[in-house]
Amino acid sequence: xxxxxxxxxxxxxxxxxxxxxxxxxxxxxxxxxxxxxxxxxxxxxxxxxxxxxxxxxxxxxxxxxxxxxxxxxxxxxxxxxxxxxxxxxxxxxxxxxxxxxxxxxxxxxxxxxxxxxxxxxxxxxxxxxxxxxxxxxxxxxxxxxxxxxxxxxxxxxxxxxxxxxxxxxxxxxxxxxxxxxxxxxxxxxxxxxxxxxxxxxxxxxxxxxxxxxxxxxxxxxxxxxxxxxxxxxxxxxxxxxxxxxxxxxxxxxxxxxxxxxxxxxxxxxxxxxxxxxxxxxxxxxxxxx
Numbered sequence: 635x636x637x638x639x640x641x642x643x644x645x646x647x648x649x650x651x652x653x654x655x656x657x658x659x660x661x662x663x664x665x666x667x668x669x670x671x672x673x674x675x676x677x678x679x680x681x682x683x684x685x686x687x688x689x690x691x692x693x694x695x696x697x698x699x700x701x702x703x704x705x706x707x708x709x710x711x712x713x714x715x716x717x718x719x720x721x722x723x724x725x726x727x728x729x730x731x732x733x734x735x736x737x738x739x740x741x742x743x744x745x746x747x748x749x750x751x752x753x754x755x756x757x758x759x760x761x762x763x764x765x766x767x768x769x770x771x772x773x774x775x776x777x778x779x780x781x782x783x784x785x786x787x788x789x790x791x792x793x794x795x796x797x798x799x800x801x802x803x804x805x806x807x808x809x810x811x812x813x814x815x816x817x818x819x820x821x822x823x824x825x826x827x828x829x830x831x832x833x834x835x836x837x838x839x840x841x842x843x844x845x846x847x848x849x850x851x852x853x854x855x856x857x858x859x860x861x862x863x864x865x866x867x868x869x870x871x872x873x874x875x876x877x878x879x880x881x882x883x884x885x886x887x888x889x890x891x892x893x894x895x896x897x898x899x900x901x902x903x904x905x906x907x908x909x910x911x912x913x914x915x916x917x918x919x920x921x922x923x
Contacts, residue, residue, distance in 0.1 A: 638772040643889050649778045651885025652785030656840035657858055658865040658877040659792060660833030666872025667809040668826050670719060671727050673734035676859025677741035678834045681707050682841030684745060687754045687850045696759050700842045704835055711834030715827055723826070738856070751852050756845040781843055788839065789878065796874065805829060809872070861888075864903055868910045870920025879918055 661675050682703060689699030714737065722729050758777045765773035796802035807815045808825050816822050841854070848854065865884050869876025884903050891902030910918060 636769070636772070638769045641768060642772060642774060643893055644886065645774060645778065645782075647886030647889035648882065649782045649785075649885070650889055651882040652782050652789070653840050653844050654858070654862060654865050654885055655789060655878050655881035656785055656836045658862040658869070658881055659789075659874055660836035661859075661862050662866045662869070662872055662874065662877045663829055664833045665866070667805060667829050668723070669727075670722070670830075671730045671734065672719075672833075673731060673859065674714070674737035674741065675734075675833065675837055675862070676855035676857075677738055678707055678711055678837040678855075679841035679858050680745065680855030681710065681741065682838030683845045683848075683850045683854055684749050684754075685838075686842035686845040687756050688749065690756055690845075696756065696842075696846065700839070703842055704838050707838035708831045708835050712827055712831050715830040719830070720823070720826075741855075742852070745852070749850075753849050753851040755849050758846045777846060781847070784843060785840070788836070792836075793874070861903065864907050866917075868907055868917055870917030873917070873919040876917055876919030 657675070657679055661672065664670050664672050664675070685703035685706060686696065686699045689703050690696045693699060693702075718733060718737065719730070722733060762777040762780050764776050766776060766779070767773045796805060804815070804820055804825060805828075807818070808820060808822060808829075812822060815825075840858075861884060865877060865880040867880075868883060869878070869880030883906065887906050888899070888903050891899040895902070914920070
């Protein structure tokens with residue numbers, strides 16, 4: 635195979651890794667800071683993708699769909715956090731798993747009622763519909779490069795917010811010692827709502843910009859949720875840096891696995907997870923147990 639073939643697969647893997655990072659970072663933020671195992675996180679990715687399809691169809695613009703859809707998904711997430719998840723903050727993780735699994739079923743039923751069970755295509759915006767030539771015979775889609783650039787910008791903004799701002803300092807304080815943060819006057823309930831909304835926004839944005847590439851179909855949220863959990867486990871639970879490295883590893887391994895060994899592609903990422911956990915049971919950047 636030509637070197638350009640491997641370059642294209644590498645770019646595809648990086649683009650997929652960036653999308654996984656957005657979903658996994660929200661997942662690990664919610665667990666690392668709030669201690670909530672949120673199985674419904676993929677439902678917000680799904681809701682973002684379906685809203686992108688519906689709003690883009692109604693307005694004719696994916697950009698407008700993203701701008702209008704993210705606040706809607708965040709509002710839904712905040713309502714869910716306030717009404718359903720808040721009472722479980724002090725409960726065992728089993729209660730959280732049962733509740734958030736039930737939320738998956740509720741969101742899936744609502745999705746079926748609102749948009750049916752068909753597969754929906756989302757058009758790529760015309761300015762991003764072309765390709766960039768890599769060689770005389772190979773070209774790469776502009777929209778996939780746009781996804782990588784947009785996700786990289788969001789990842790950088792997330793890093794700067796957490797590491798360089800007062801809000802990030804408060805979030806890190808709440809994650810390190812909840813009781814101490816409360817004693818210093820931090821409103822933990824409001825902080826948790828903010829963190830949950832941030833996680834929902836990351837998942838919704840990922841679902842929206844991925845929709846033109848992956849299409850929109852039933853089960854789209856469940857699929858990304860399972861792989862995102864693998865990313866979080868590999869990177870280390872609660873670690874944003876680990877989520878980024880884990881997402882890139884999984885994105886590239888999954889992409890090359892599908893094109894080089896398609897008959898075993900489904901086990902590549904789980905084999906990678908097993909190798910990492912044998913080496914470092916706490917994940918690549920997780921705290922030692």
